[in-house]
Amino acid sequence: MESESSSESSLEKSMENVLHLQNSDNPGLILVIAPLNGTNYLPWSRAMKIALCAKDKIGFVTGEIKKPSKNSPMFKKWRRVDSTFWESNGPLLYNIKREISLFTQGNMPLMVYFTKLKKLWDEVQCLRPFLVCTCGNCTCGASKAIADFDEDEKLIQFLMGLGDHYDHVRNQMLLIDPLPSASKAYSMALRVEKKKDV
Structure with missing residues (x-):
């Protein structure tokens, strides 16, 4: 029982770290210099992955960071981070x-x-x-x-x-x-x- 509680606590701390935004993280943030233009997907994708890894946000793209339920205390933080880095395709x-x-x-x-x-x-x-x-x-x-x-x-x-x-x-x-x-x-x-x- 105690180990289950400590693993949930460490998972929550890990999630809090991933959901933390730096002062430089904002919706207008340009993660890569060259925008995706329809002919440069591979270099753009590589640069984007590197940028998201550096910000510890790649899990939003890969699906490793799951969307918490709406009644979770992490939901508001998750939504804020997700909306900061997500742009419609x-x-x-x-x-x-x-x-x-x-x-x-x-x-x-x-x-x-x-x-x-x-x-x-x-x-x-x-x-x-x-x-x-x-x-x-x-x-x-x-x-x-x-x-x-x-x-x-x-x-x-x-x-x-x-x-x-x-x-x-x-x-x-x-x-x-x-x-x-x-x-x-x-x-x-x-x-x-x-x-x-x-």
């Missing part, structure tokens, strides 16, 4: 999704088109919260359904942006059941392109 997510919806192959080689589109998908994946099944080891099939839906979206985006000279390939891919992944569709289109070049 909404505007950036909107811009990237809009760019994806307007993105077409145009005069780009197929390989360049797919690589740029994949980069945009990766950026969206980093900004969007990852949906997970709440049943545990996912016996209900929700995780697979979410992944399949996401893959179908990517396929449709890829096919919509393909040049008109890929109409025949596009139509063939849409008739496949189940739909192929975007990567598989890309490799199929690439094979057709290479056959035309020969």
Whole structure:
């Protein structure tokens, strides 16, 4: 009983340390010099992780620091720290999704088109919260359904942006059941392109 009480006390102290804000911590604080602009995710992410680790706030991003219940004495402190360091990804997510919806192959080689589109998908994946099944080891099939839906979206985006000279390939891919992944569709289109070049 006594060890349980002391472990709760040390956990509470640890939480208090993480929830402590320095005088320099404020909502206008710039943690990294170069803002995320849609093309610099990897260096920005690394710099942000270093900055949050230095401030002992990385646990808010990784999920290690759990949101206390609303009736907990730590809730107000947690909310204050969370609101100091959290900024909505909404505007950036909107811009990237809009760019994806307007993105077409145009005069780009197929390989360049797919690589740029994949980069945009990766950026969206980093900004969007990852949906997970709440049943545990996912016996209900929700995780697979979410992944399949996401893959179908990517396929449709890829096919919509393909040049008109890929109409025949596009139509063939849409008739496949189940739909192929975007990567598989890309490799199929690439094979057709290479056959035309020969």
